[in-house]
Amino acid sequence: MKKYKPIDSLESPRFCGIRTFMRLPHVPTAEEADFAVIGVPFDTGVTFRVGARFGPEAIRSISVLSKPHNIALDVNIFDYCSGYDYGDLPIVPGFIEDSYEKIEKGLSPILDKGIIPVLLGGDHSITLAELRAVANTHGPVALIQFDSHTDTMDSYFGRRYNHGTPFKRAVEEGLIDPEHSIQVGIRGSVYSKDDLIVPKELGLEIVTAVEIQQIGIPALIQRIQDRVKNANAFVSFDIDFVDAAYAPGTGTPEVGGFTSVETLQAVRGLAGLSLIGFDIVEVLPAHDPTHVTAILASAVAYEFISLIALKKKMQA
Amino acid sequence: MKKYKPIDSLESPRFCGIRTFMRLPHVPTAEEADFAVIGVPFDTGVTFRVGARFGPEAIRSISVLSKPHNIALDVNIFDYCSGYDYGDLPIVPGFIEDSYEKIEKGLSPILDKGIIPVLLGGDHSITLAELRAVANTHGPVALIQFDSHTDTMDSYFGRRYNHGTPFKRAVEEGLIDPEHSIQVGIRGSVYSKDDLIVPKELGLEIVTAVEIQQIGIPALIQRIQDRVKNANAFVSFDIDFVDAAYAPGTGTPEVGGFTSVETLQAVRGLAGLSLIGFDIVEVLPAHDPTHVTAILASAVAYEFISLIALKKKMQA
């Protein structure tokens, strides 16, 4: 198997060259590898600020700062892994159901080869399509959702598909296994108290932000580990999990959220789980003048890849 | 008839109060008046940068700078006119055909009462819905389109409705009378030479930017007047008619365009025509850090209203 890894930034400065994630090779066909970074520039599903279609570009742009060895997890990614940037999946802007089909179809060759996808959104509506593809390969999976909103509305403006509804649909379609699924970081305001009851009725576990702030991140990690157990799990990370000060570039920012320290700590806490896919969504560059949202999203994606490598290191 | 006019800014500072266009009263029902300013915050039709749903808010915000007397046209608007801000028409983000229905239906009460609408977009796809409503009342109208693109593609990504196709559809649906219609300011690059032939085949007249730069604005005005003659005309102004330096906050900016002086001169040149509706579209606030695009869009809408008043002054 060919080994895919980044350009050496001690030889070639990091600001040089075509922007791929982490300066990995751009491989547009589903060649064998441990992971593939994949853009999904779709944002027709949003209900407020729009523009996450430029999220993959912004994350790739800043990801060139990342180096191979992760200090916190003590793992050198490319000692254990091979990975590339697959480019973006095809979508049709303005047409959500067509795009769902294209995303599902586009992701299949990657999943079929056992490559772990690290998807860069796009708005949160895309996760439904991703989960359809994942369920085709893996059957229903555990969902680990970092988010300030549950995204389990039944509809918005009389419409069933948008970034407020994917997880209601996913349960209805049998794509996720609610018993091992968990939503963490929920906060702010909702239309009514029922909005918090719905996910519970769907069988999902919820941990609100206020709760996390009381129990702390280590206890949150334990809650996640206890819930997910040995199930194959998909991690869906909405950047608005993070406090608006740390991630202003998003569609429906929420204050009272998490710092980047807490965020990275929580993500690293997924070590050991059986993680079969990841996405990070709702990065909106036009509202991110300091790029700090993209920097954090890139760091989260980097931790995702590090988790893949760490798993292989532990298994080695 | 009740007279609607702005708050007096010599008594109350312009930065005070709820933002309506030009500090006009907000009248959400179709009361009698000469004109109504109406937002259409829809942007699902775009093929590149998105966010024109916030265009009406941005234009209203800066429009408070406008005062009643137009120096260039020498008319005090509210000596001759009554007008209000009708608020925004209902739309469904992410669903273009549903939104078309709502826009058409929402606009009808205004047109039925003989009130001239001044519409604030939104992306250029909305004009098709507006023209449907207009044609219901007036029959086919002349179209005067200021734009850098013809927006007469047949489809994009296999889809027939978006901001690249409205005027092909409008001709096909018989909403506009091509013989009295004209598109001015066309420039940049196109997919193929055929893209410029299509509008001609549809019966529209085209004046490219390079042509205008050779003949000058007064000659352009003559071309428009000669084309439209006595027909009822709808003016559709895409802010990317203007050079990207004067209007950077738009979805598909084009350089090599017009200055604000040329723009205002051209718009004022419509004086005397029988203008039964106006829109100004594709203002994208997230890419407009200096607000200069919104300032110009507000000024264009102000000229539209001045033209309505001037007509009444000339008829008085």
Next chain:
Amino acid sequence: MKKYKPIDSLESPRFCGIRTFMRLPHVPTAEEADFAVIGVPFDTGVTFRVGARFGPEAIRSISVLSKPHNIALDVNIFDYCSGYDYGDLPIVPGFIEDSYEKIEKGLSPILDKGIIPVLLGGDHSITLAELRAVANTHGPVALIQFDSHTDTMDSYFGRRYNHGTPFKRAVEEGLIDPEHSIQVGIRGSVYSKDDLIVPKELGLEIVTAVEIQQIGIPALIQRIQDRVKNANAFVSFDIDFVDAAYAPGTGTPEVGGFTSVETLQAVRGLAGLSLIGFDIVEVLPAHDPTHVTAILASAVAYEFISLIALKKKMQA
């Protein structure tokens, strides 16, 4: 009594319509209600960066994201309350004493009807005028001030009225009851040690930021509750209480301050007190490119309203 509540955002997208606070109806006359949101776009009192006159517009713009049910306080506001957006009070830019008269007079009809005002500044100098109006109705009140500065200078540049002096004046004029009043979050640098002694000599309690960082927010809440007790209290929240990273859009930003989590926790800690008015001041949109300051200010105002509703829920 007519019930005033926001437009339903499940029917009409949140980015549609004229911007009022939380999409509440705009009611410019003092109709009966539980609370009224009121702008005070005055900023002539500042000693450094200026522009808080655009604070109310910015807060209203982003407040459309807020929904009726508060997760943290577990209260659905409009199950217990009716409220509207009163628009802005009249002021005279550049003339502080004239403006004080207009603010005081403008606020009286609201207070007379027993409506709780939630005021959106403007710079901190406005609080003196608000307190004059409040004292007319309620007599001297307890002051709960969140701020990084005590604002108890005697004068600046030889002048007695500006945003550095309102609370010295308020005590001198007998508008507040020092014994039940408290200033929290004080930090940074001062002209001399005496600046910290003055508030104590005025009878106010001070809790510095360093102190709060040692004792924690729950202990701070206890300090406030113990100080205010049953007194009628006015809450004045200067956004520079918050750390400059969480609220950069303000006139004299201070680092070493509080996060949004701590801020919301502290504000929620006022539950149970007899709160008869609120303001949030010093939001400066021109220095807030990510809107994060406005987002947080909107969230604080939302908590203020939630506290009003919670009180009614507890009394019900």
Next chain:
Amino acid sequence: MKKYKPIDSLESPRFCGIRTFMRLPHVPTAEEADFAVIGVPFDTGVTFRVGARFGPEAIRSISVLSKPHNIALDVNIFDYCSGYDYGDLPIVPGFIEDSYEKIEKGLSPILDKGIIPVLLGGDHSITLAELRAVANTHGPVALIQFDSHTDTMDSYFGRRYNHGTPFKRAVEEGLIDPEHSIQVGIRGSVYSKDDLIVPKELGLEIVTAVEIQQIGIPALIQRIQDRVKNANAFVSFDIDFVDAAYAPGTGTPEVGGFTSVETLQAVRGLAGLSLIGFDIVEVLPAHDPTHVTAILASAVAYEFISLIALKKKMQA
């Protein structure tokens, strides 16, 4: 006489050192020289956007790019002139009449020594105070005003002193000689047609923007020269003379204005006149993210200084 001139930027890079205008020495006492650059960071007089108090800082920051030899006027400034940066005049933010006294008094030592002041505002209200100082020394002077507004309102919000009224006051106080005075670039909208009649009644000549766009800059120059003749003249340049696309960072931007080429051409056209003072006002850095407004303001001030040098060259 000591010769004051800039640091040599071929030896020391232009981004080094404490920022003074054009890297001139900072001389806070009125030493003998041909010209002095002086800041007037006062902005309490504005009726819309505020923040021109940071104008002098922004202009100084970018002025370090200017080099001694002016290509267009063919003059090496420091072959003929000595000049320094005097720093800022004292003012009292929030108190216009006090500030007027301080500005008038602060400017006198410079005028007394025959040094030509090049003043950096601040809002346009400051010009009244400057003209009082100038009239003390020179008697009534000709006014050459570049502006999109006449600033000859009688009052705003019932108040006589602000940035909308200085030139009405100046004529009333006998500070300017209307017969040799001229206002150029007037455009946009006004409260009523009377607003254009007032300056004429005061004896001033007006040339509107539309007129200038018809006759061209050379004819405008002739109009100015014909009007001013041999009178001592003060040049007051409001940056909103320039089109909003070229100068977005200002308090009440107007589109339909002049380009930087036209602006520089017009200013250079003042060569030969007897110019005894200059100001450039209404630069608002918080709305100038590209710094292009400050760049242009700095270039205009540079032309002012070049005109002083050219006069001396021609007299040499």
Next chain:
Amino acid sequence: MKKYKPIDSLESPRFCGIRTFMRLPHVPTAEEADFAVIGVPFDTGVTFRVGARFGPEAIRSISVLSKPHNIALDVNIFDYCSGYDYGDLPIVPGFIEDSYEKIEKGLSPILDKGIIPVLLGGDHSITLAELRAVANTHGPVALIQFDSHTDTMDSYFGRRYNHGTPFKRAVEEGLIDPEHSIQVGIRGSVYSKDDLIVPKELGLEIVTAVEIQQIGIPALIQRIQDRVKNANAFVSFDIDFVDAAYAPGTGTPEVGGFTSVETLQAVRGLAGLSLIGFDIVEVLPAHDPTHVTAILASAVAYEFISLIALKKKMQA
């Protein structure tokens, strides 16, 4: 020969995929083609604002808007040409002479194959290295330089290589043929009158901005054509040729320059000449919040490519 052309944007939205110039294939080896777009992210040569190393990324990002058919020149590029994005040349940030070697060496394989390079800078110091490579292949060439500065200083801070000196060096090294070379757009301020004499002494022709504004663009084009004649010519376009309002994102912006209309008109005027290479330099994204500078730079590079195609069309 394989035909390289852009992805079809009617099938795949323009915001999708890894960013290469105009969505051309990324071909990092010197395969046969008519042209290659090449980044040179080097900016150590600047004397004021720095950051043009991110110029190639910004230009590529926005270039996805360009479509194959050029309306103004009436040529469909890929009917006549094949071209790709070669990526970036190697450089060593902070070390100008090392970088010169790498640029020269990196460019040779392209020139050796007769491929016309379209280089995206980087600061203007890179042109010296490019000209060294060009002269190796073509011998001394005509230089057509669009710029506001002559860049013919002998040294800066005692150093001979930086963005102020390349063309003095180029003449000294015999890389360009002064008799057929021309610098156009020179303006602003210089250290002394000698700075304008140097290029003439080097044998170059200069046309200042003021001169161009008097004679007009068509006459400028004639001047260039008359000067260059049949010589092989290299076009070096410094974005500060353009007025700062149209291109604020650059290191040493100058007002009093050219509009985008004039710029495109001038570049198109090079049609018919024997153009063997192009660069566009000094785009500085960190000072380009609206992206308008990158948009214009992309348009200029697009015209360069169109000129290559037009030449082939005319020869066909």
Next chain:
Amino acid sequence: MKKYKPIDSLESPRFCGIRTFMRLPHVPTAEEADFAVIGVPFDTGVTFRVGARFGPEAIRSISVLSKPHNIALDVNIFDYCSGYDYGDLPIVPGFIEDSYEKIEKGLSPILDKGIIPVLLGGDHSITLAELRAVANTHGPVALIQFDSHTDTMDSYFGRRYNHGTPFKRAVEEGLIDPEHSIQVGIRGSVYSKDDLIVPKELGLEIVTAVEIQQIGIPALIQRIQDRVKNANAFVSFDIDFVDAAYAPGTGTPEVGGFTSVETLQAVRGLAGLSLIGFDIVEVLPAHDPTHVTAILASAVAYEFISLIALKKKMQA
């Protein structure tokens, strides 16, 4: 000895006057004082984003907000100290070794007089030159480095001097005493695990960010105090020690870092040590739209000066 202290901001507003640090007098010769603030606008040493040459200007601009009395340390600086702004040291942009010589030479007169320098960078490469000057006067010193990177690479792109290598060079040149030196805050990703071993092999102590987040700031302070003991110490503070949300304006931002509260707490924890010099580096204004990075850097420099004053207070 003459006493140098800031202008009184109760008399003269803080936004007035030429910008020096904290409104101190600008004294360009090494007059006697306790401390001197000195700019080092050099940034040729960076490997990614560039522009820290404008760091000193930005820090000075916002530092005018600082007042004499430090609340947290309870010391009025100018009761115990005299200090001034020395301006910037000479450097040669683009030439690192020349600049090193100039920095070393430029700093000597200050050190020779026993004045404590507070240096404002510039990129981190400058610290090597500063340490050379310091070692000339004091011999090898303890280094207290706040940073997210160790900056102990051997070379980058084959070059030994840049912002990634200064501390490897400093140990090799015997400028610092590793046994009393400590690097704190290290985090993110590195090229390989060896990168963390190198500093240990050089004899330096490292405390990673994750470690600090576990043990807390008070324990970190103890670690520093225990390491440095009585040695003369130089404090080098890279602003990327701070989390990217609190300091986005820097060249290689890292998330997962420290808040401003933690940062100030850590810096204040140096009280009692024998501190003989300070720098704060890597502030990059072009990426700092809210100025929050400059605000924090200014606050850190203010704490440095407060530590100098506190030492004198304790000794008094």
